[in-house]
Every structure is written in C-alpha cells, then in structure tokens.
Amino acid sequence: MIKFRLLAFIMVAMVIAFGIASTSVFYNTAYEQKRLDLAQLVKSQKNLIVSVAQFDMEHSQDANIDGSAAATVSQVLNAMEGNHGFGDTGEFVLGRKEGSDIIFLLQHRHFALGSQGQPASKTPKPIPLISKLAKPMQLALSGKSGTVAGFDYRGEKVLAAYSPIPEINIAIIAKIDIAEIRRPYLWAMALISAFGVVIVGAGLFLFHRISNLTTLQLSDNQKLLTAQIMELDFQKHALDEHAIVSIADVKGDITYVNDKFCDISGYSREELIGKNHRIVKSDEQSDEFWVDMWKTIANGATWHGEIKNWNKSGGIYWVKTTIVPTLNADGKPIQYIGMRTEITEDKKRQAALAEANIKSEAISKELLQFIDTANAPIFGIDDKGLVNEWNQTAEKITGFKKTDVLGHDLVKDYITEDYQTAVKEVLDNALVGKETANYEFPLFAKNGSRVMVLLNSSTRRNAEGKIIGVLGVGQDISEMDQLRTELNVYKESLEDQVKSRTIKLEESLDREKELGLLKSRFVTMASHEFRTPLTTINATSDIILKYADKMSQDDINLRLQTIKNEVVDMTSMLEDVLILGKSDAQKLEYNPEFLDVVSLVKDIIAGYQLSDADNRDIIYHQSSPVIMLTLDKKWIKNIVINLISNAVKYSDKDTAVEVSINEDKAGVSLSFKDYGIGIAQEDIKNLFEPFYRASNVGDIPGTGLGLIVLQKAIELHNGKIKIESELGKGSNFIVTLPNV
C-alpha cells in the first residue's frame, strides 16, 4: 500500500513537472513573442510620433522647438485619448522628466477603471525618477530603449518595451502586465496538472483494480497452498495415527517409519532406517507372492495385500498393506510408501470362523442326512409355501417322490380341501414365528387315500435369523387314528355308563330327597285330611248335645250315624297311612301263595258287592277259568277292592264295570274298566301323590291314599300298573303281575 501511494505520488509529481516544464516552454516562447511585439509596438508608435513631431517641426509657424514639441505632444495626446490599450492590461505610457519626477502624460485605463480602489484621475501621479516604480520609464527617460520586466507606475510587474522620443523629449512605453501574459499559461499548467492528476488517478484506480485482483488471486493461491500443505501435514498425521507407515527406496531399504511401525515391529527407528524391509518378512508368503508384489510396484502401480510379518521378538503380526510408489517425471518409481493396518485379530477370527464353518457344514450335512432318513415324515416349505424338503419317510407314506413334490404348493396340492385353510394357518403362523405342536391333518397319498399326519411345525431361519420357511415334522397316525377311533368308541361307552350310573345315583338321591319332602308333606296333608272328619265329628256331636231338645230321635240317630261313618273313614285312612309308613320303612309283610287268581278276584268282588248298595253289574273276562299265580292274598284283596270300588264310585250306577283276568307269557293282568267320569291327563300323573284327588271327583268321597297303597301292593309283587282313561268316557286300570 505504501508502495502504491509512493507510486501514485511519483506519477502525480511527474505529471505536474511535465505540465510545468511544457507550460514554461510555451510561456517563455509567448513571453519572448510578447516582448518582440511590445518592442515592435513601441517602435511603430515612436515612429508615428516622431513623424508627427517632424511634421510639426517643419510646418510650425512657431519656430520654437518646444512649441512644436508641445503641439506634437498635444496632438499625440489627442490622438491617443480614448485609446484603451491592448489586451486586458496592455497600454501605452507617455512620460517626461520634470525635475526629478516623472510626469505621466496619458490618461491610463487602470485609473479610468478606478482599479485597485483608487479614485479615478486623469493621469497617474508623478513618480520620483529614482524609485522602484516605473522602471521602464526610468530607463526610457535615461535615453535607452529596449525591453524590460519591471514594476510600472502602479507597482505592478509588467513586461515593457521602452524607447525615448528625444524629438519631443518624452519617452514611450508599451507595457502589459506579466500576470496577463502568465495567466493562460498558469491556467494551462493548472489544467494540464489537473488533467494529468485525473488521468493518473483514473489510471491508478484501474491499475489498482486490476492489480488488486491479481494480488487477491495471488494471495488466494498462497492461502490455498498453505492450506494444502497443512492438509497434507494433517493427512500425514492422520495416516500416521491410523496406519503403520514406512517408506522404502527402490531397493526396499527403509527410509522412513512411523511410530506405529516401530511399535508393532518391536524395532526402534534407528534399527530400521537403512535396513531392508525383509527385516520383518516372515515365511508365510511364497516367493511368487513377493515377486508379484515387486512387479506391480516397480511398474508404478499400487499394490494391495495381506502380509504376515515377524516382529523383533519372533512373534507374528498380520497387516493389510497398500504400497504406493512415488514416481518421478519419467514415471519411474523413486520410493515406495507402505501403509498398513493390523489385521492379526481378523486373521485369528477368520481362522476360527473357517474352522466353525467346516464344523457347521459337517453338522448341516449330518442334519440333512438325519432329516432324509428320519423315521418320521419331514417336509419343508419355503416362505411361499412351496415344498423344499421331502424326506424318505414322507415319500414312503404318501407315495410321492421328492422329485414329484419339490416346488409344489404343499397346501394346495397335498392337503385335502377341508383342511387347507387350517393347515395354511398353521404354516403361516410358523412363517411369522408362531410354532404349532401336534396339529393333526390329512395328506393326500399318491393312491388317493388320506394319510393322517400329526404335525409339529418349526420355523426355519437362515444364519441372520430371518424366517425362510417352515419345517414340518410329522407322525403317520393313520393307524393310530384307527385305534383312536376304537378307543373313542370305548371311551364313549364308558362315559355313557358313567353318565347313566350318575343319573341313577342322582335319581336315587333325588328320590331320597323327594322321600324326605314327601314325608314332611305327607305329615302336613295327613293332619289336614284327618282334620276334616274330625271337624264333622266335632260339629255333629256339638249339635246333638246343643239341640237335642229340638231334635227327634231319628234326627239324633241320623247324626250319630254320620259320626260313625266319619270314624270308619278315619280308621281306614289311618290304616292306609300306616301301610305307607311301613312301606317307606320296608316293613310291609308279604306272604306269597300259589293260587288261582280268577277265583280269588271273584271272591273278593263278591264280598265287596255285599256292602255295595247299588249292587252294580260286573262283567268278567278271563283268558282261562283257572289262572295260577304266586301272590299275597291280603295284598291282592287290597288291590282288587281299591280298583273295583273306584270303578263303581266314579261311574253311574246304570253303567257296567268290566273285570278282565288274562294270562300271557309275561304274567297275569287284571283290568278294571268303567264307563264313568274318567280322569284328566294332567291328573293321571299326580294320582299316586298322597291325598291327591282328580279335579272332577266332586262330592265322591275318597282319601287320596288308595292308589298309593295299591301301588305299594303291586310293587311287592314286582308288578306294574297302567292307567288308560278319557275324561267323561271312563277309565281302565290294568295291573300286571309277573309270572314268577
């Protein structure tokens, strides 16, 4: 910058100097020209005045020289009156000596103009002859002529030409201000200088611009270069930090090693520099290996390789190496840079891995062999469901060869349609890692039959753990299936047995429970049923006692009979209740005899009819006149009386009652048929409940116990009772007694 300023200053100075020099040359020329012009002017003016003076002298009537001179002066003055001179400051001056002063004759422009603030006067003031002022006039009045630069009457520096005009004793001066002469040149100089400065300025500016760019570029390059060097240093540092680096000359002698090289080799730098690289070479690599390497790098190419080295103490280390030759201009290597990273651990791992690979390959082979020869059907599918394993057992049980099925869709082609969805689900589940055990499904065999297979599906993964398929290990359970079916049947029958036993047990429990309930209900009902006749007895006896005086003997007898009837009813009811009580306790007497049922039944009915006021017609049917059977006479009487009295009670007296006694292989049936009121269906099922009476019995007396007692009697004989009845049409009670 300083240089630049200096340069600018010098250039400006030169421009100004050139301006001054050239201007002063022009000025001097112009000055000289002006001087000559002034001299010419003075000369011509003097000549003119002299001519006038000579004329005046010759033609003056006045012989006085002074007179003619004065006339001349006067003429001159007249002629020159109003002459404002030349240029801006140029003028003629006429003067003469008067005593020791110089008198000026003409009115001067500067006074007329009132210049320098002086009041205008016609002529300048006289000036002493000897002074600094009016130098040209002094010279002229001293009789000299020529040109001079000096102060005029005003004290202004002027260029003047002077000449005396002795003829009329005056002197003439033509003068011009030096300033006027100088002015254009000063202007020119200023202009040139200014112009020069502008030119220089502009030039410098442009120069600066251009040079600045260049400089910038230059500095950028400088910076780049520095950065690159730094970068290189850094890279080298980074390389040194990372890699084991050495540099060797073309012979392989070491010229540089980094710290890492020293560390790993166990040698110090001093021990290595100058030694051949073979110092760390091991016996691992073959000669060909090294020849190949040398060929490569000697040809200027980069070489990569893995090298086993020996360190100083004989230990080994593996390095992954890159050797880069540095080439000269001819492309010949001048040195080799070796960069290495240690891969000893990698090598160890590789070795271990290789060993593991060999092992796993063996295992895998073994497994494949195992799968193929396993005594269970094994098949595999890939992730698309296509078969990729099919072992010998699978071939055997299905009849399909491995070559038949490989690549086929297992589900679509080998699973029966009804199982396709389910099996697909099992396999799809395995394909997302959800394994299934013991899933049973049928495969198609080649001969069209179905082979039941029990499947365990396992997810198959590759080394990365990605699911690649499903391995299905099966079990042919077709035979087992058969066995199982039989087993199921057996199981079901067992279950049925258990069920029926349970039902029976429950039934007996229920019955036990029911009996308990029955007993308590029986007590309730019995007390109720006994209360009714008691009420009648009580009220009727009260009536006899209370109103005996109002009653006839017949009235009293009638009511006593009522009481007696009620007592009889109660007694019979009591007997029935006692029977039931005994039967519940299994204490009923049973004395079977072998006898003729027909005559027995007829005798019993005849006995009954003695007490039957209506004396109803009884029609008998029998399969044979004599039917022999083992039975208890007393209980048969109970049965027959019960049924014949019911038949009579619940039917009109003009209808018949039919009694049938029939024998067949099973035994003897006794049927009592009437054409009476009948029993509603809903009542029939309740007829054997204690004290239950059909809804349509009306006033017909009864205890609701007869049939229950009868049932006990039939049970004693292992017999059965069946009721056929229709409401309003009659009933038929059929007792079947087995032929024991």
Add this chain to the structure above:
Amino acid sequence: MIVIFETQHKETIMSQLKVLIIEDTQGIREALSDIVTFEGMQAITANNGQEGVDKAKEHMPNLILCDIMMPIKDGYQVFEELRHDNEFKNTPFIFLTAKSDIDNVRQQLALGADDDIIAKPFNSDSLIGLIKEKVQTS
C-alpha cells in the same frame, strides 16, 4: 223403648235371615246347616264354589259361610267374584279353614271389617256367636 222395639224387630226378622253355607265336605256342610237352622235362620247350602256363587246371587244371603279348599271354585275365587259384585259389597263372609292355614288365607284375602276366618275344627259356640254378630251388623 227403641231398644226393646229393635230387639223385638230382630227377633221377628231372625227367621228371615239367610246364611249361605259353601262347603264341599258333606258332614261339615250338614253340621253347619244344622247350626244355622237350629239358631233360627235359613240355611242355604252349596257343594262347591261355583254353586255357592250361583246360590248367593239367587238367594241374596245375609251372611256367607265359606270353605277355602273346594273343587271347581275355591273360597278365594268365590270371595273375589262376589266382592266385586256391588250387590255383595257389604255381605259379611266367614271363612272356614284349617288352623295352620289361617295366616296364609288372611294374607291372600283382602278381608273387610265385617269378614272373619274361623279354624276347623271349630268350636260351635264361637261359631254361633260369630254368625249372630255378623248377621246383626249386616
């Protein structure tokens, strides 16, 4: 005077009072009929609930003696039917039932102030007192 007149009036009309006996058990029905008759009132008997309802409408009794457990229509149904009939709105009922059933029956019947229940077997004197009380208020 008035009291005497009323007593006489009652005496004279006693024989016009009708008691309807609805009872399915013949012995009890006859005994009740005897009591009513010997007490000087008219006894009307019915063998079951339906007959009871019919006879009530026919005879317009002053009192109804009614059994609960009866065929065709039981005592509850008789009461229900007659109580909803304006003609019998104020006819007193005396129900007869086993002692153990009294509470149960009382719960099921919305008995009026003039109605009552008596247990079987009944004390004849109590029943006579109750009958007299009821017929007089009716």
